[in-house]
Amino acid sequence: MNENLNLPVLLHSHNSVNPGGLDEASVEMDEPRLIESLDSAIEILRHERKSGRIAGGSIKESFVELGVPSKLVIIGDIHGDITTLRYILNQINADVMLRNSRNKLIFLGDYVDRGPDSLAVLYAICSLKTRFPESVILMRGNHEAPIEFPFPSHNLPAEIIDHFGYQRGKLVYNEKILPFFHLLTLATLIEGSLLLVHGGVPTGSYDDTFREHLSTAGRTYTNNTIMEEILWNDPRQGIRNRDGWEYSRRGIGKHFGIEISRKWLRISKSRVIVRGHEPCQGFRIDHDGSVITLFSCQEPYPNFQAAYMSVNEQELKSVEDAVDLSSQIYKL
Numbered sequence: 477m478n479e480n481l482n483l484p485v486l487l488h489s490h491n492s493v494n495p496g497g498l499d500e501a502s503v504e505m506d507e508p509r510l511i512e513s514l515d516s517a518i519e520i521l522r523h524e525r526k527s528g529r530i531a532g533g534s535i536k537e538s539f540v541e542l543g544v545p546s547k548l549v550i551i552g553d554i555h556g557d558i559t560t561l562r563y564i565l566n567q568i569n570a571d572v573m574l575r576n577s578r579n580k581l582i583f584l585g586d587y588v589d590r591g592p593d594s595l596a597v598l599y600a601i602c603s604l605k606t607r608f609p610e611s612v613i614l615m616r617g618n619h620e621a622p623i624e625f626p627f628p629s630h631n632l633p634a635e636i637i638d639h640f641g642y643q644r645g646k647l648v649y650n651e652k653i654l655p656f657f658h659l660l661t662l663a664t665l666i667e668g669s670l671l672l673v674h675g676g677v678p679t680g681s682y683d684d685t686f687r688e689h690l691s692t693a694g695r696t697y698t699n700n701t702i703m704e705e706i707l708w709n710d711p712r713q714g715i716r717n718r719d720g721w722e723y724s725r726r727g728i729g730k731h732f733g734i735e736i737s738r739k740w741l742r743i744s745k746s747r748v749i750v751r752g753h754e755p756c757q758g759f760r761i762d763h764d765g766s767v768i769t770l771f772s773c774q775e776p777y778p779n780f781q782a783a784y785m786s787v788n789e790q791e792l793k794s795v796e797d798a799v800d801l802s803s804q805i806y807k808l
């Protein structure tokens with residue numbers, strides 16, 4: 477059976493009714509719908525961690541490992557920009573693409589804050605995970621950080637209170653949204669090709685214990701900086717000190733240099749580190765092609781561009797560095 481024969485009809489019917497198949501996000505967001513989608517996403521994420529299986533790969537606490545998918549789409553920071561998210565999902569024809577569990581859609585985190593509609597974005601990603609659990613992976617950004625990492629631009633709690641009132645809003649935030657954030661994963665390794673994190677790779681020396689460190693990174697944060705580094709680090713050029721990193725001007729996290737990127741590619745046997753976290757003109761390449769930054773929102777950052785990556789199995793298997801990936805990046 478050739479499924480492609482059905483495509484034009486499916487495309488047409490879905491596009492005409494619900495662009496991108498993101499029908500949940502087109503429906504007006506209300507509290508019961510949001511709670512229901514959070515509850516069901518939380519249930520799926522908990523089950524994945526318990527079973528050790530996620531989207532055809534393995535999960536150990538906050539670390540995911542996948543084989544090479546047929547098609548891989550990666551979306552970077554969204555920051556409450558539901559319009560751009562809908563546009564991207566429409567472009568990739570998500571409703572059709574995600575029905576095939578050999579295709580994967582991975583989000584690099586930073587779903588909320590800054591943009592106009594964080595709740596609609598949360599609703600959309602939870603609905604996607606619920607509808608296509610075998611195809612969708614939701615990673616954690618610094619804007620989904622534990623409350624131990626406070627930062628001034630976290631306007632999500634205020635948005636929730638605006639929507640639901642103080643008492644109810646506080647309850648939704650504490651009992652639904654924070655537990656959901658806590659279940660998002662910190663690192664994804666695509667076999668032999670890509671290492672995905674939100675901010676950057678940690679600067680410690682882990683070598684053959686890197687899997688254990690990535691797995692347990694989400695567990696503690698008071699005496700362990702790995703989660704802080706994964707969520708907040710940035711790649712920088714020209715770091716000349718012996719350690720290969722400097723403290724970040726963000727006041728949290730670090731700037732890591734090319735040697736640290738190269739070490740991570742070596743120990744994880746991958747070719748490119750893919751991360752979000754910094755606005756750019758869709759994408760940016762650092763460290764001689766070791767690192768690519770992907771940014772996927774427009775509305776909160778009018779001076780920058782949004783983009784997403786869409787890469788197939790053959791391209792992933794032959795990728796040598798970030799320059800190879802740049803032709804698989806689609807700017808909006």
Ligand SMILES: [Mn+2]
Pocket residue numbers: 553586617618619674675707752753754
């Ligand atoms: Mn970020």
